[in-house]
Amino acid sequence: MGACQAFGSGSNPGECIIIYDIMSKNKQLIKDKVHYLVDFAVSEFNSDKPNPYVYDYVKLSFKLAKTINYRVPKEIHRKVCKKCNSIRNIENTKIRTERRKVNGIYRKYIKINCLSCGNIKKIAI
Numbered sequence: 001m002g003a004c005q006a007f008g009s010g011s012n013p014g015e016c017i018i019i020y021d022i023m024s025k026n027k028q029l030i031k032d033k034v035h036y037l038v039d040f041a042v043s044e045f046n047s048d049k050p051n052p053y054v055y056d057y058v059k060l061s062f063k064l065a066k067t068i069n070y071r072v073p074k075e076i077h078r079k080v081c082k083k084c085n086s087i088r089n090i091e092n093t094k095i096r097t098e099r100r101k102v103n104g105i106y107r108k109y110i111k112i113n114c115l116s117c118g119n120i121k122k123i124a125i
């Protein structure tokens with residue numbers, strides 16, 4: 001009942017279960033929000049009229065993911081840079097494939113280099 005007391009509820013176990021239900025629902029909701037915000041930022045960035053707040057949307061989505069300890073999937077990291085919150089396009093990225101020997105086995109990576117901040121993201125394939 002330690003977690004229950006943390007939320008300030010009484011000793012009623014039924015109440016505790018309800019709180020856990022709300023928590024799990026909120027987690028899924030926040031995950032959807034993270035994905036939606038990134039997709040929205042990318043679509044706004046690619047539209048004809050530039051939106052100056054696209055970086056704030058990306059920043060907000062990473063902040064939301066942190067609140068529920070959600071590991072942001074690699075699909076999102078392919079679209080945006082984690083360090084400078086910029087949306088990747090042809091001008092500000094360099095993409096190379098790399099082969100590395102790990103424990104005697106060759107593994108393949110996609111190396112994404114952000115040219116605006118210099119951050120390197122490696123994704124295993």
Ligand SMILES: [Zn+2]
Nearest residue numbers: 081084114117
């Ligand atoms: Zn960057």
